[in-house]
Every structure is written in structure tokens, then in C-alpha cells.
Amino acid sequence: MADAELTYVADFLPASEADSLLAVLQGTLAWRQDSIRIYGREVKIPRLQAWYGDMEASYKYSGLDMHPIPWTQALLDVKHACEQQSNSKFNAVLANYYRNGADGMGWHSDDEPELGSNPVIASVSLGQSRNMDFRHRQSGEKYRIELGHGSLLIMAGPTxxxxxxxxxxxxxxxxxxxxxxxxxxxxxxx
Ligand SMILES: O=C(O)CCC(=O)C(=O)O
Ligand SMILES: [Mn+2]
Structure with missing residues (x-):
């Protein structure tokens, strides 16, 4: 892909570790279904989310003010593994819970000003494999990748x-x- 810097690590977490992490996160994170305003109407977003991180990391996401909850040990462990793999430091994580095929996430870039230019984003996937589609803003070119159980996708550079x-x-x-x-x-x- 031109104008992008993507690294996909299929076997980032061993399957057994990924299985137990999925169960732990499911049971322990403070999942909530937020709403966004579209043309003056409150619409529930089609997934559950939870925002964890250091206190310094408050963040606006799709117009929502997200205040981080302090890290859990399970999240810290994954964070450290992601930091080693990507040679970067992270101070927050957005956890997304897709309950079934009716849940998803619409087109967006992670380009909020709080992330700075050329942010490194490390994205760990657990459970059901789902597709991620990419669309170039200028050329309209499209790519699809499948994000499997225990995988890591690093998006960096100008992505x-x-x-x-x-x-x-x-x-x-x-x-x-x-x-x-x-x-x-x-x-x-x-
Ligand atoms: O669920 C995913 O793989 C993508 C999540 C995402 O793009 C985001 O949280 O900004
Ligand atoms: Mn994103």
C-alpha cells in the first residue's frame, strides 16, 4: 500500500494466551455502549467500548469526551508486549467489543490532534476474525485485510x-x- 506503513503479526499472542485474554477482558472491562449525535438525533454506536489509560490521556473520540479508567494488569501486560514489538510507547487504549456481525466501525482515520502527526497505533485482535477495509482518501484505492485471533496490526507513518x-x-x-x-x-x- 502506498502512503502507508502497516505491519501485521499473525501470531503475536499464542492461541491459548489469546483465548484467556479474551475471556478476561470480556469479564473485567467496563464495557459501555456510547451514543453519538447524527443530525440532532442520539444514535447508539454499533459496538461496546471502554477507554483505559494514564490520567494524562483524555481524548475526544467521534465527538465524545473519553476519560481513561486506570489500567488493569491484563491491559498493561498487552501494552508492554505491543511496546516491545512496535518500539513505541503508549499511554492509552481504546477497547472495542463487537458482539456479532451487526456490530462494526465506520470509515475513519485515527487522526485526532491529540495523537500528533504520523501516530503509531498498535491494534490487537481477539476472538472472531473480522475484515478491516482501507480506502485511500485521494485515489479511492481499497484494500482488505483479515484480523485474526491473537494478531497485532501496527499502523504507523503517514497511514x-x-x-x-x-x-x-x-x-x-x-x-x-x-x-x-x-x-x-x-x-x-x-
Ligand atoms: O476493531 C478494529 O480492528 C479497529 C478499531 C479502530 O479502528 C479504532 O478503534 O479506531
Ligand atoms: Mn481506527
């Missing part, structure tokens, strides 16, 4: 500047999937 990504809904009866996207939020001056 967010030139490409949008999405997790499309599916009419198939899909099982649940948890995704963790580790980010580095530039602390706000206050």
Missing part, C-alpha cells in the same frame, strides 16, 4: 493521513471479537 479504515458489518452470524487499539495521546496543556 492515518492518507487512508481511512473501517470494520464492516456482516450479514453472517459472527461470534464476538475484542479489539484493543493502543495509542499515545499527547497530554493536554492545562
Amino acid at each position: 492515518q493521513q492518507y487512508w481511512q479504515h473501517a470494520v464492516p458489518k456482516s450479514r453472517k452470524a459472527l461470534n464476538e471479537r475484542i479489539n484493543l487499539t493502543f495509542r499515545h495521546i499527547i497530554p493536554r496543556a492545562s
